[in-house]
Amino acid sequence: MSPAATETWPRRVLAGIDSGDTDAYAAHLDTWGPLPGASGPAIVEAVEASGLLGRGGAGFPAGRKMRTVAAAANRRPVVVANGAEGEPASGKDALLLGRAPHLVLDGIQLAARAVGADEAHLALHRGSPVAGAVRAAMARRGGPDGVPVRLHEIPSRYVASEESALIHYLNNGEAKPTFTPPRPFEQGVGRRPTLVNNVETLAHVAAIARRGAAWFREVGDADEPGTLLVSISADGVTRRVAEVPTGTTIGAVADRAGVGRDGVAAVLVGGYFGSWLPAAYAWQLPLTHRAMRSAGAALGAGVVAVLPSSSCGVAETARVLGYLAAHNAGQCGPCLNGLPAIADALRRLASGAWDERWWPALERWMAVVPGRGACRHPDGAIRFASTALSVFAEDVAAHRSGRPCRAWSADPWLPVPRPPGGWR
Amino acid sequence: MNGFSSAPLWYTTRSTAIVAFVLLTASMFLGIAATQRAVASRQWPRFATQDLHRNVSLLGLGFIAAHIVSTLLDSFVYVGWWSLVVPGTSPYRRVWVALGTIAFDVILVVIATSLVRHRLPLRLWRAVHWSVYAVWPLAFVHFLETGTDAAHGRFGLWLDIGALLALVLAVAIRLAAANEPVGPLRSVAGRSR
Amino acid sequence: MTMRIRVNPIACEAHGLCAEMLPEWIELDEWGYPILDGEELPSQLVAHARRAAKACPTLAIVLSGE
Numbered sequence: 061m062s063p064a065a066t067e068t069w070p071r072r073v074l075a076g077i078d079s080g081d082t083d084a085y086a087a088h089l090d091t092w093g094p095l096p097g098a099s100g101p102a103i104v105e106a107v108e109a110s111g112l113l114g115r116g117g118a119g120f121p122a123g124r125k126m127r128t129v130a131a132a133a134n135r136r137p138v139v140v141a142n143g144a145e146g147e148p149a150s151g152k153d154a155l156l157l158g159r160a161p162h163l164v165l166d167g168i169q170l171a172a173r174a175v176g177a178d179e180a181h182l183a184l185h186r187g188s189p190v191a192g193a194v195r196a197a198m199a200r201r202g203g204p205d206g207v208p209v210r211l212h213e214i215p216s217r218y219v220a221s222e223e224s225a226l227i228h229y230l231n232n233g234e235a236k237p238t239f240t241p242p243r244p245f246e247q248g249v250g251r252r253p254t255l256v257n258n259v260e261t262l263a264h265v266a267a268i269a270r271r272g273a274a275w276f277r278e279v280g281d282a283d284e285p286g287t288l289l290v291s292i293s294a295d296g297v298t299r300r301v302a303e304v305p306t307g308t309t310i311g312a313v314a315d316r317a318g319v320g321r322d323g324v325a326a327v328l329v330g331g332y333f334g335s336w337l338p339a340a341y342a343w344q345l346p347l348t349h350r351a352m353r354s355a356g357a358a359l360g361a362g363v364v365a366v367l368p369s370s371s372c373g374v375a376e377t378a379r380v381l382g383y384l385a386a387h388n389a390g391q392c393g394p395c396l397n398g399l400p401a402i403a404d405a406l407r408r409l410a411s412g413a414w415d416e417r418w419w420p421a422l423e424r425w426m427a428v429v430p431g432r433g434a435c436r437h438p439d440g441a442i443r444f445a446s447t448a449l450s451v452f453a454e455d456v457a458a459h460r461s462g463r464p465c466r467a468w469s470a471d472p473w474l475p476v477p478r479p480p481g482g483w484r
Numbered sequence: 485m486n487g488f489s490s491a492p493l494w495y496t497t498r499s500t501a502i503v504a505f506v507l508l509t510a511s512m513f514l515g516i517a518a519t520q521r522a523v524a525s526r527q528w529p530r531f532a533t534q535d536l537h538r539n540v541s542l543l544g545l546g547f548i549a550a551h552i553v554s555t556l557l558d559s560f561v562y563v564g565w566w567s568l569v570v571p572g573t574s575p576y577r578r579v580w581v582a583l584g585t586i587a588f589d590v591i592l593v594v595i596a597t598s599l600v601r602h603r604l605p606l607r608l609w610r611a612v613h614w615s616v617y618a619v620w621p622l623a624f625v626h627f628l629e630t631g632t633d634a635a636h637g638r639f640g641l642w643l644d645i646g647a648l649l650a651l652v653l654a655v656a657i658r659l660a661a662a663n664e665p666v667g668p669l670r671s672v673a674g675r676s677r
Numbered sequence: 678m679t680m681r682i683r684v685n686p687i688a689c690e691a692h693g694l695c696a697e698m699l700p701e702w703i704e705l706d707e708w709g710y711p712i713l714d715g716e717e718l719p720s721q722l723v724a725h726a727r728r729a730a731k732a733c734p735t736l737a738i739v740l741s742g743e
Contacts, residue, residue: 239685392686393710428706434687519734521693521709530694531732606688606736 073263074303077159088162103174109273116258117361119349130175132253139180143259144221147331151299152289158190161197167262172207185216218387236389237435281307293365294319311343325369330360333440336447372467373452378406383476384441395438398429493558500551507544509647516654520661580629587622688737698729
């Protein structure tokens with residue numbers, strides 16, 4: 061089920077991945093040349109000028125984050141590259157790490173130079189299919205590349221790749237989110253200022269350091285320039301990853317990726333953390349954080365999934381909520397009580413065991429839980445659920461009154477992995 | 485020996501011991517059972533039981549202090565000043581007094597750490613606080629063996645046993661309350677959700 | 678500068694003392710966990726908030742600023 065890259069717009073970070081050269085490092089050097097010798101401050105300036113936003117989901121300006129960590133006066137910073145793709149419907153990090161690991165490793169070195177770090181970490185989920193490729197790439201680079209990079213395979217739980225969970229894992233072996241402040245950029249690994257970046261962000265940094273901020277800004281949206289990797293799921297199982305200029309509409313991405321628009325009931329943007337949108341509305345939405353926010357959604361880590369009319373949105377939502385509820389870290393009362401309650405109610409709604417007296421309770425839970433956990437897991441899960449209830453309103457009404465909804469397929473659509481092991 | 489020696493001092497030593505023991509046991513009872521939110525009610529809100537636990541503990545400490553002073557001043561049985569903090573230095577009933585010394589020392593640390601709870605890491609405070617489970621048995625035995633009331637009058641023995649049963653009850657309450665499923669709660673303001 | 682009040686949801690064990698001491702600002706949800714009316718405290722509630730923070734058995738009420 062490896063993600064396949066599709067032919068789309070100008071290739072930036074995905075340039076050269078199809079070279080077919082068995083020596084990935086040689087191919088990388090062919091495409092990109094050697095690691096640039098730019099100074100730390102020059103790198104920070106270039107990234108700031110480029111307007112690159114973090115590609116891990118939050119969309120925070122990468123240059124500003126870098127500058128803040130670099131400016132930390134007291135202790136030597138640390139760089140953490142987050143390649144732990146917890147979102148089941150996302151495949152971009154896996155693609156990058158599997159086919160362009162050297163660009164990511166370059167990015168780590170450049171980021172380390174930019175903030176003055178003396179150590180770096182790269183995190184993958186345990187059992188990740190690209191761990192081998194990453195190890196091979198790290199070994200292939202031979203001698204000291206600059207800053208030593210340690211590879212970590214973290215527990216494969218949904219929230220384990222959250223920024224503070226990653227730091228907590230590196231500090232004491234448990235991948236559970238922590239209460240912030242202080243945020244990692246203030247106090248992270250070993251209480252040192254820590255720059256945590258998604259691997260795609262670092263790949264873009266490596267490209268910008270060579271080609272410049274102006275080059276980066278040549279494509280994409282004026283305010284959120286560049287390209288981004290989008291994972292689009294055509295059949296609920298295969299994730300296709302495309303590198304598209306920011307501002308491209310969801311519909312254009314779907315067309316190029318061969319995902320048909322007919323028979324699509326709704327589009328999910330941002331993954332299981334994200335929002336459902338009615339299909340017709342979604343197709344014309346540009347892929348920018350701005351546009352998503354004003355649509356009441358969030359771009360997240362660039363995940364787009366479509367749901368066919370044959371599938372029941374209520375049933376899919378119930379299944380995913382069950383997964384998300386099982387993946388809470390068990391640390392915060394509202395989340396560990398609220399998410400299972402919501403998941404249970406949705407399950408009853410989907411399966412026909414509904415009692416209308418549950419509706420006020422469901423609404424209450426969805427109102428009272430968000431924002432009261434240490435991380436954004438409950439917020440994302442509830443955003444997923446509440447947008448579903450709104451987009452699939454007709455089906456919800458049918459289920460509530462015990463009528464059959466318009467869907468006719470009982471086969472599960474959205475991928476929901478088995479709940480895995482522990483936190484360490 | 486130039487100290488006082490008199491029946492009043494001896495009776496003071498014994499009576500303060502009894503009151504201190506009762507107060508300490510009461511404090512432990514509250515700490516074990518009343519900290520469970522399922523045990524709280526509108527008549528007994530948590531802040532009230534919390535304050536009560538604190539005040540009973542401080543009062544108990546006061547009575548222990550009085551007990552100690554009275555013991556030291558009393559020359560009928562000689563217990564030196566060292567025995568206040570160093571266990572095993574009392575010529576009188578060395579071992580049993582030592583238990584009292586240890587218990588007192590630990591109680592002092594427990595209370596001191598609780599008074600500055602906000603400046604300490606939570607885990608440290610908790611670890612110190614839990615040591616009362618080890619301290620109470622020491623007090624129990626000290627009371628039983630050092631005091632003459634247990635041996636020569638049944639009353640001391642019954643008090644000791646009664647206190648033990650009370651704590652067993654407290655633990656039972658705690659275990660039962662902790663196992664209760666979380667249900668709807670009312671805040672003191674009266675709103676039920 | 679106004680005082681800010683937050684709950685550390687990881688430390689919170691739903692003892693409920695904060696809601697008892699600061700009912701004007703804190704309510705308990707159906708599982709016993711606190712819901713705050715906001716982060717910025719009105720000045721007349723600051724003293725009560727301090728008491729609420731002191732009362733919390735797990736020190737989960739976090740006050741800052743002022």
